[in-house]
Amino acid sequence: MFERETYVKRRNELKKKVKSGLIILVGNDNIAINYEANEYPFRQDSTFLYYVGIDKPSLIYLLDIDNDKEYLFGEEATLEDVIWMGVKPSLKHYALEVGISRVEPIRNTYKYVEKAVKSDRKIHFLKPYRSYGVILLSELTGKTHNEIIAGNSKELAEAIISMRLIKSPAELHHIKVSASMGHFMHSIAMDMCKPGEKEINIVGAIEAILITQHCRTSFPTILSTKGQILHNHDHGGKLSFGQLMLCDAGAETVSHYASDFTRTTPVGGLYTTKQEEIYNIVLKTINESISLARPDVTYKSIHRNAYRIIFEGLRDLGITKGDTEEALHEGAPALFMPHGLGHALGLDVHDMENLDETLVGYDETTTRDTQFGYKSLRFGRRLEPGHVLTVEPGIYFIPELIDKWYENKICRNFINFKKLEGYKKFGGIRLEDNIVITNEGCRHTHEDRLPITIQEVSELARKSE
Numbered sequence: 001m002f003e004r005e006t007y008v009k010r011r012n013e014l015k016k017k018v019k020s021g022l023i024i025l026v027g028n029d030n031i032a033i034n035y036e037a038n039e040y041p042f043r044q045d046s047t048f049l050y051y052v053g054i055d056k057p058s059l060i061y062l063l064d065i066d067n068d069k070e071y072l073f074g075e076e077a078t079l080e081d082v083i084w085m086g087v088k089p090s091l092k093h094y095a096l097e098v099g100i101s102r103v104e105p106i107r108n109t110y111k112y113v114e115k116a117v118k119s120d121r122k123i124h125f126l127k128p129y130r131s132y133g134v135i136l137l138s139e140l141t142g143k144t145h146n147e148i149i150a151g152n153s154k155e156l157a158e159a160i161i162s163m164r165l166i167k168s169p170a171e172l173h174h175i176k177v178s179a180s181m182g183h184f185m186h187s188i189a190m191d192m193c194k195p196g197e198k199e200i201n202i203v204g205a206i207e208a209i210l211i212t213q214h215c216r217t218s219f220p221t222i223l224s225t226k227g228q229i230l231h232n233h234d235h236g237g238k239l240s241f242g243q244l245m246l247c248d249a250g251a252e253t254v255s256h257y258a259s260d261f262t263r264t265t266p267v268g269g270l271y272t273t274k275q276e277e278i279y280n281i282v283l284k285t286i287n288e289s290i291s292l293a294r295p296d297v298t299y300k301s302i303h304r305n306a307y308r309i310i311f312e313g314l315r316d317l318g319i320t321k322g323d324t325e326e327a328l329h330e331g332a333p334a335l336f337m338p339h340g341l342g343h344a345l346g347l348d349v350h351d352m353e354n355l356d357e358t359l360v361g362y363d364e365t366t367t368r369d370t371q372f373g374y375k376s377l378r379f380g381r382r383l384e385p386g387h388v389l390t391v392e393p394g395i396y397f398i399p400e401l402i403d404k405w406y407e408n409k410i411c412r413n414f415i416n417f418k419k420l421e422g423y424k425k426f427g428g429i430r431l432e433d434n435i436v437i438t439n440e441g442c443r444h445t446h447e448d449r450l451p452i453t454i455q456e457v458s459e460l461a462r463k464s465e
């Protein structure tokens with residue numbers, strides 16, 4: 001949580017940007033797992049956290065721009081709540097901590113919004129990502145569920161994006177703390193990457209680090225020797241010599257800032273020649289991409305350049321062929337990297353993706369492509385100081401995709417399918433770092449970079465053998 005002044009300033013800026021109408025920010029509720037009293041750990045909505053800062057369920061914030069008034073709607077704890085959960089500070093106390101003086105029961109939200117609807121005032125809300133928000137906003141505004149889902153206020157979303165995209169020094173501090181926890185998780189994973197170890201034991205060990213810090217993962221951990229499955233959450237395998245372990249994992253701090261790192265480690269610490277060749281292309285891609293990231297350069301151009309390095313690196317190995325520019329135009333590198341080079345990072349691991357992925361990731365000078373591979377680039381905009389993003393190139397050999405391209409003769413002039421046969425059991429390699437754009441260029445979110453060179457990773461994986 002930040003100083004009261006931070007939240008007051010943010011809300012004032014939001015007011016100035018949106019200019020008129022009524023803004024409703026819906027905080028998250030508790031969600032039952034299998035019966036009402038058994039709940040998932042509570043996670044507050046990130047936009048609510050950013051402007052209101054109160055990490056408690058079932059709250060609504062209302063900003064009446066036209067009348068220059070703001071309200072927090074919620075319920076004070078009942079005796080029943082106290083019996084089960086203990087005494088907690090009042091809602092009024094939490095509200096004052098973030099500079100909000102009007103606290104009212106939820107039922108008053110209905111009256112307030114109803115009046116605004118009747119007077120035909122503009123009501124701004126964000127597209128909800130939980131059915132709770134759809135139902136609540138529908139009841140408040142009288143709109144149908146479909147109208148609520150389609151009724152995302154673009155003005156509000158754009159105002160929020162413009163603010164949340166630029167991280168303040170205080171936010172960068174929290175992001176650094178998250179990176180530091182992420183580093184610790186990955187160091188443990190690399191250290192445990194030994195023949196005979198079970199994947200689930202490594203997942204357990206790295207997630208335990210977070211539990212002991214009152215934290216959680218920023219997304220479900222990806223850890224597998226089947227790295228070609230981009231988001232593989234199956235941890236049923238046992239490591240054996242010669243395999244690669246892809247670990248994509250990150251932390252969410254107590255203040256809810258995320259980190260998101262990937263390393264691909266050889267089981268037992270030694271890469272085979274074939275693995276080393278592919279690894280070095282991915283390493284070159286991440287390093288060159290980071291060196292290009294600076295203000296005024298579009299991330300879309302850096303993604304395209306990443307495709308260039310991957311295509312040419314694989315051409316040196318005889319896996320791809322032909323002219324680079326033509327291959328890039330036809331989208332040939334997407335066979336090996338069907339995802340984007342990175343995404344914004346902040347209070348969400350894919351920051352603000354609920355506000356509209358394209359609105360977050362693109363601006364008036366950049367457009368999102370529709371071609372396979374390029375279309376998956378979540379963040380293509382012109383970079384600005386304060387942007388925090390991931391850089392996560394990869395090379396994957398996905399047998400089903402290779403077969404489909406072969407059968408449909410896709411990019412046949414650029415792919416040596418015969419040579420590819422020998423890579424169908426390879427798996428995949430991804431490397432992911434987190435960077436912040438500075439005035440001059442960029443830097444890692446943590447000053448110490450997680451081990452990444454062949455030598456560094458091998459040393460860690462061979463330690464305590």
Ligand code: GLY
Nearest residue numbers: 219248249260392
């Ligand atoms: N951790 C998922 C991703 O890298 O986007």
Ligand code: MN
Nearest residue numbers: 248260261432
């Ligand atoms: Mn990741």
Ligand code: MN
Nearest residue numbers: 260390392432
């Ligand atoms: Mn990522």
